[in-house]
């Protein structure tokens with residue numbers, strides 16, 4: 001449904017104090033339609049919409065436009081409540097105790113608030129510090145050039161090959177590997193596809209499965225020559241000779257389970273080429289393997305993969321160390337980066353380290369090749385394209401110091417995430433839909449950055465100050481009633497295993513920035529359900545303590561706790577209910593918006609949960625009446641929007657009802673597994 005212009009709600013008649021009870025705009029209204037329209041655009045282009053927030057990988061970020069809408073509904077001055085008006089939160093203190101990628105903080109700082117951000121994991125803390133800190137882009141460009149040139153000088157010779165036409169030394173752009181597998185009679189190599197590249201107006205580039213040659217002619221080419229092993233494509237389950245199934249080779253270290261098959265390079269005279277490895281390339285790889293054996297960090301401890309819901313996928317493949325997830329050449333890249341980063345002053349080292357760390361998503365043996373399609377040359381399937389580890393057939397080893405700005409290279413990442421992000425931060429842009437067309441609107445008067453402070457007291461004056469620290473939000477070092485609003489996006493029960501997944505980056509970041517964070521923090525204190533039966537109740541217990549702290553620090557009558565949530569499991573809703581009940585919150589209202597991360601669900605006919613519910617709560621107080629919610633008899637399970645709306649309304653009722661925690665579990669189970677009639681809010 002088209003939404004012409006942002007819904008400007010006129011609150012000129014807005015009654016800030018209804019019957020003696022303070023009312024905040026979001027208690028009564030939220031522009032769901034306008035927010036959804038922008039969120040659905042943003043979800044495909046999150047990094048383009050808010051480039052300054054995407055310095056480092058973090059999982060399950062919510063849409064920035066949704067959070068801007070939420071924060072705009074907290075603005076007291078009606079003239080500043082419009083989405084495209086700058087500011088509105090000057091003089092306010094906003095807390096996000098579970099800040100993750102920092103969406104709330106960035107949006108609130110832009111609007112002039114002073115903000116507090118806390119996360120138990122060091123990575124979000126480092127990222128938010130780096131991205132909110134005000135360093136002129138020109139300074140960053142200068143520092144990056146210095147760093148890149150030093151890195152390139154050390155590494156370029158490891159990424160060279162000869163052009164198949166003129167034999168001149170050329171830059172490697174990336175290398176494709178095949179996965180070794182065995183059946184009862186032989187060893188073979190598996191790839192996703194024997195087509196390497198589709199071309200416009202000329203034959204595709206292909207790999208011969210018999211001789212291993214790379215060719216670009218229409219006819220099938222085979223030189224009949226020796227090939228180490230036949231090359232098969234994924235999907236072939238059994239051997240055509242002995243009919244036994246192909247098995248993975250689990251007893252060898254992970255890097256040795258792959259064989260390099262194709263080099264893609266760029267010759268200054270003959271442009272891009274795909275070629276089979278020659279003798280020279282094999283010699284270079286042997287030299288790289290020898291070099292890596294002498295690298296100092298291989299002796300360091302701390303690379304062992306811990307057990308965990310997602311890490312166990314690595315264990316199941318007999319991968320025991322994070323070092324195994326990289327080729328020898330990628331390890332040389334990391335080793336060189338550690339050495340060079342130490343020479344940079346702390347402010348520059350911070351974002352440079354985050355850049356190297358995030359580049360690992362595109363520079364690991366878990367990266368796959370998705371550059372076959374003519375529209376996506378050189379595209380990489382990065383490590384966390386899903387919220388889990390996946391294992392490619394065609395693995396892609398990228399050249400991080402490639403001088404072009406192709407996918408996953410350091411230069412590309414720097415320009416996308418640092419330089420463009422920094423320029424955007426000086427004059428943020430929003431999108432507006434006019435007659436079905438999207439136009440860009442510059443928000444003059446806003447900047448996405450501020451001044452770091454090191455204590456709460458320093459937030460009492462000034463604008464756009466940020467106090468960001470690593471900590472467990474079950475105990476917040478903040479005074480009572482010191483915060484205007486808590487706006488957050490908590491973990492959704494078991495949806496994303498942040499602590500477990502982020503080990504992939506953490507083992508390296510701790511070497512880049514040893515002094516900048518507490519790398520030995522207790523990962524199991526996080527408010528996430530890791531899936532073990534023995535942990536039932538852990539999520540409710542941790543969140544309850546966090547909400548209790550929020551209830552303590554937020555201002556009593558005017559303060560609000562606003563957060564987004566979705567889940568299809570009754571246990572998730574039951575534990576969320578218990579946590580809020582223990583902390584004494586009541587639900588004032590709920591709205592439904594498109595979610596950034598739809599999840600497949602397994603209830604009735606609902607195939608995917610595409611929405612988040614925005615929950616607006618306040619600490620229960622003797623002075624105000626509880627908002628009324630009718631008892632739910634049924635949750636709509638045919639439609640994602642209605643499901644989210646009903647669950648939100650049901651939560652409102654649960655928070656008012658006198659029920660034991662056992663009854664809460666059983667009633668939610670009944671509602672989500674059983675049937676009945678729709679429920680709705682009785683009154684707000």
Ligand SMILES: C[S@@+](CC[C@H](N)C(=O)[O-])C[C@H]1O[C@@H](n2cnc3c(N)ncnc32)[C@H](O)[C@@H]1O
Nearest residue numbers: 061062098100101103119120472473489526527
């Ligand atoms: C859903 S993420 C937040 C996402 C974020 N709002 C964004 O848009 O990117 C939830 C965060 O809560 C953090 N967290 C979990 N338990 C915590 C605790 N006890 N104290 C502080 N942070 C915690 C996790 O590390 C994670 O980064």
